Amino acid sequence: MTYEELLTEIALTDERFIVMTAENRALVRNIPGKLGNRFIDTGITEQTMIGAAAGLALRGRIPVVHALASFLTMRAFEFVRTDAGIPNLPVKLSSFIPGFLSDGNGPTHQAIEDISLMRGIPNMTVFAPADEQDLVEMLPQIWHHPTPSYVRINIRKTEYQHSPFEWGKAEVIAEGDDVTILTYGLLFEQALIAVEILKNEGLSVGLVNMRSLKPVDEHAIIQATRNSKLTVTLEDHFLTGGLYSIVAETLLKHSLTANVLPFALNEKWFKPSLLPNVLQHEGFTGKQIAEKILGYKTRFVQPGISTMQFSE
Amino acid sequence: MQTISIDKNKLEVTALKVREHIIKMSTDGGCFVGASLSAADLIVYLYSEFLNVNANNLNDPNRDYLFLSKGHDVPALYGTFAELGLLEKDRLKNHLSTSDHIYWHPNTKIPGIEFHSGSLGHLPSVAIGVAMDIKIKGGTNKVVCIMGDGELNEGTCWEAVLVANAYKLDNLLFVIDRNHFQANMATEDLIPLEPLHDKFTAFGAAVKRIDGHSFEALHEAFSAYPFETGKLNVVIADTVRGKGLPSIERRADRWFCNFNATEVEDLLKELHGEHLTQLTSETLVVR
Numbered sequence: 001m002t003y004e005e006l007l008t009e010i011a012l013t014d015e016r017f018i019v020m021t022a023e024n025r026a027l028v029r030n031i032p033g034k035l036g037n038r039f040i041d042t043g044i045t046e047q048t049m050i051g052a053a054a055g056l057a058l059r060g061r062i063p064v065v066h067a068l069a070s071f072l073t074m075r076a077f078e079f080v081r082t083d084a085g086i087p088n089l090p091v092k093l094s095s096f097i098p099g100f101l102s103d104g105n106g107p108t109h110q111a112i113e114d115i116s117l118m119r120g121i122p123n124m125t126v127f128a129p130a131d132e133q134d135l136v137e138m139l140p141q142i143w144h145h146p147t148p149s150y151v152r153i154n155i156r157k158t159e160y161q162h163s164p165f166e167w168g169k170a171e172v173i174a175e176g177d178d179v180t181i182l183t184y185g186l187l188f189e190q191a192l193i194a195v196e197i198l199k200n201e202g203l204s205v206g207l208v209n210m211r212s213l214k215p216v217d218e219h220a221i222i223q224a225t226r227n228s229k230l231t232v233t234l235e236d237h238f239l240t241g242g243l244y245s246i247v248a249e250t251l252l253k254h255s256l257t258a259n260v261l262p263f264a265l266n267e268k269w270f271k272p273s274l275l276p277n278v279l280q281h282e283g284f285t286g287k288q289i290a291e292k293i294l295g296y297k298t299r300f301v302q303p304g305i306s307t308m309q310f311s312e
Numbered sequence: 313m314q315t316i317s318i319d320k321n322k323l324e325v326t327a328l329k330v331r332e333h334i335i336k337m338s339t340d341g342g343c344f345v346g347a348s349l350s351a352a353d354l355i356v357y358l359y360s361e362f363l364n365v366n367a368n369n370l371n372d373p374n375r376d377y378l379f380l381s382k383g384h385d386v387p388a389l390y391g392t393f394a395e396l397g398l399l400e401k402d403r404l405k406n407h408l409s410t411s412d413h414i415y416w417h418p419n420t421k422i423p424g425i426e427f428h429s430g431s432l433g434h435l436p437s438v439a440i441g442v443a444m445d446i447k448i449k450g451g452t453n454k455v456v457c458i459m460g461d462g463e464l465n466e467g468t469c470w471e472a473v474l475v476a477n478a479y480k481l482d483n484l485l486f487v488i489d490r491n492h493f494q495a496n497m498a499t500e501d502l503i504p505l506e507p508l509h510d511k512f513t514a515f516g517a518a519v520k521r522i523d524g525h526s527f528e529a530l531h532e533a534f535s536a537y538p539f540e541t542g543k544l545n546v547v548i549a550d551t552v553r554g555k556g557l558p559s560i561e562r563r564a565d566r567w568f569c570n571f572n573a574t575e576v577e578d579l580l581k582e583l584h585g586e587h588l589t590q591l592t593s594e595t596l597v598v599r
Contacts, residue, residue: 023465025496043503044432044465044494071431104341104408106417108383108430272415273408274341281410307341 001136003027003155007064010143011035017143018056021066022046024096027153028066046076053091054083062090062143069095069111069152070102073118084148085121091148093118098128098152099185099236100270100278103308107269116241118150119214125149126214130171130188131158138165138211154186156306162209170217171209179293180206180224182243183234184213187263189305190279191234193286197300198293213246221250225258232261232293236284239264263289276305318361323527326395327356328583331556333391333404335571335579341408342570343416344384346560350491350524350551351385351458355392357530358456358487362537367398370423376453377426377442381435382460382489386418389425398424433466435459436486440476443484454537456485462494465503470515476544477516485537485545486517489524491553497564508548517544524549557582559589569593 008031011017019031020040032039042049046067053063065072072095073080084091095114102109119126125147129135132155142149145167163171170182179198183191188209198205206228208220225231225247233244244262251258263284271281279285283292287302330352338345359365363376380389387407393399399422406412413421417430429435439457446453463469476484490508492499499505512519518539522529530549539545552561557579560566571579571593578589 023462023495023502041502044462045467045503047467075431104415106415106419106428106430108417108428271410272417273410277408277410 003132003135003139003153004030006136006139007031008034010140011038011064014062016060016062018053018061018063019066020049020053020063022049022071024067026096027094027155046071047079050076050079050091051083054079054087054089057084057089057091058087062092064092064094064143066094066096068102068109069098069114070109073111073114073150077117080118080124080148081121085123088123088146089148090146092143093148093150094153095150096153098154100275100282100284101154101186101308103275103278104272106272110269112237112265112269113241114150114152115213115235115237115243116245119241119246121148123147124214125212127212128152128184129154129211130162130185130209131156131160133158133160134162134171134188134209134211137162141165141167152185156186156189156308158189160192165211168212168215168217170220171211172220173207173209174205175223175227176206177204178228179203179230179232180208180228181232181234182208182210182221182224182247184210184243185236187234187236187284190284190286190289193303194289194293197287197290197298200300201290201294201298210243213243216246216250218250218254221247222254222256225251225256225260230259230261230293232263232289234263234289237264239266261293263292274307276307279305318527318531320527323356323360326360326392327353329395330356330388330391331583332580333394334387335557335576335583337387337390337404337407338569339571339573339576342568343387343407344567345387345569346493346553346563346567347382347384347460347489347491348386348388349555349557350553351382351489352388352391352555353525353527354458354487354489354530354549354551355385355388356395357527357534359392359396361531362534363454363456365424366396374451374453377439377455379426379429379435379439379455379457380418381429381432381457382463383417383429383432384460385458385489386416389418390414390422393422393424432460432463433468436469436472437475439484440472440479440481443476443481444479446483447479447481452483454483454485456487458487458489460494461488461490461492461499461505461508464488464505465494473512473515473517473544480542481544482538482540482542485547487547487549489551490548491551493553493562493564493567495567512546512548517546519546519548521548521550524551525555557589559591
């Protein structure tokens with residue numbers, strides 16, 4: 001099932017749902033014809049869209065709002081915080097092309113502080129699925145929960161069969177003594193490759209798909225750092241405020257420490273290009289991740305990375 | 313100001329070459345081809361005839377400034393830079409390569425680009441700051457900001473007009489590439505803008521509305537700068553999205569295009585009036 005099919009099905013069966021967009025129709029191309037006046041396109045007006053979503057939520061609606069991640073989280077930030085966060089209204093943010101997914105657009109479109117910004121808002125919940133299957137697994141609970149939510153939309157296809165989503169729980173894929181990789185979003189795909197290489201090199205490797213960054217699965221984080229000699233945080237986000245920070249906060253809260261290697265963007269935006277080239281240039285392919293953890297090169301051949309084709 | 317005649321033929325030849333560059337950039341990942349083709353004549357005119365900007369004065373504080381706020385039309389700017397000697401033509405082949413800085417939105421690593429853009433409704437205010445400083449210093453340089461019509465959805469564009477009016481910034485020109493489309497559909501079918509001339513006039517600007525593909529009309533309008541003492545200058549340039557390629561002109565589904573190699577070859581011929589191109593590539597690839 002695709003994102004659009006799920007949204008269509010839920011909105012058609014529950015009159016409370018309103019689908020909104022600030023003229024970003026890639027995810028909702030076929031919905032206007034099906035939903036009639038419960039589809040609202042406000043044009044390129046992210047702030048007005050969020051304010052209007054709050055007004056709709058005041059009337060008992062559940063607005064699912066769409067815009068490019070950087071504009072949804074940053075241009076409309078104060079509207080999200082003030083109009084959805086303070087009154088704790090169920091405004092559901094669907095952010096398109098977050099993180100590395102903005103590929104060739106450049107820094108204006110790079111939402112790599114979105115997790116940090118959104119989790120700082122009281123009442124807000126924050127999610128980053130690994131792929132479209134994971135996304136569709138998670139969304140029904142997120143959309144029916146009474147709080148505002150922020151979801152990094154990721155519609156990359158996968159062969160991976162994810163386990164059912166539990167509120168506030170990470171998906172623990174494997175446990176390992178030597179290394180555990182904690183990750184979220186599209187880099188899960190590369191983490192699976194890195195795990196395969198590390199295992200080939202004889203290491204005992206764990207992998208956790210974080211899924212929910214707020215509420216966060218503290219138990220999964222603590223277990224990873226207790227089980228493994230090294231914990232790796234892997235994210236397409238600034239080093240500040242994302243998973244690395246969440247792990248640090250969690251450990252400090254429980255008076256713990258750990259050996260943590262972060263993969264993140266440290267005080268820089270990434271080089272704009274098509275996604276496979278971005279990952280290669282920034283050192284985020286599975287092979288590059290594994291070799292940085294190992295400290296040496298391997299003969300492993302990095303599998304191809306599909307480019308994004310968004311059909312709006 | 314007296315209108316000095318222009319070499320229309322030379323401008324048309326340059327614009328045609330710029331359009332060729334745009335088409336060549338619309339493959340191997342693609343670009344915002346429709347928005348670039350609508351702005352091409354405008355950008356060629358401004359750099360060739362109106363702005364005091366050239367390869368030798370890019371850091372001169374007395375140069376004129378152009379801010380490209382709509383951003384998607386940056387292939388038209390790169391094409392113009394290549395034709396006017398501000399950018400090596402070979403570098404256009406590096407579009408989307410990690411070895412260069414040529415991608416879907418403008419950035420200042422390319423000399424001649426005054427400010428990065430991509431998030432709409434930012435550069436009208438940045439242009440205001442530059443125009444304010446020029447006023448404070450008593451300078452005579454001009455500041456142009458090109459905006460898209462879809463961009464006018466963003467409230468900050470209208471805040472900027474209010475502020476420019478309050479500070480009587482008659483050294484500032486907002487130029488609207490009025491191609492009548494935003495990403496997915498016609499502007500008037502989504503968030504209507506008309507009567508646009510009246511809106512700007514009511515906000516205190518001196519407004520001219522012209523055919524943005526006619527070099528004579530562009531020249532007549534810009535030769536009248538400053539339009540009125542103490543007023544923001546606004547030029548609404550009526551244009552056609554995809555101008556020069558009838559097979560994509562005025563098509564809502566041809567915004568961002570990633571053509572295949574055969575299509576690019578055919579489109580280059582179409583540009584020179586040979587035939588219409590049979591397009592098979594996916595429409596509305598969205599970035």
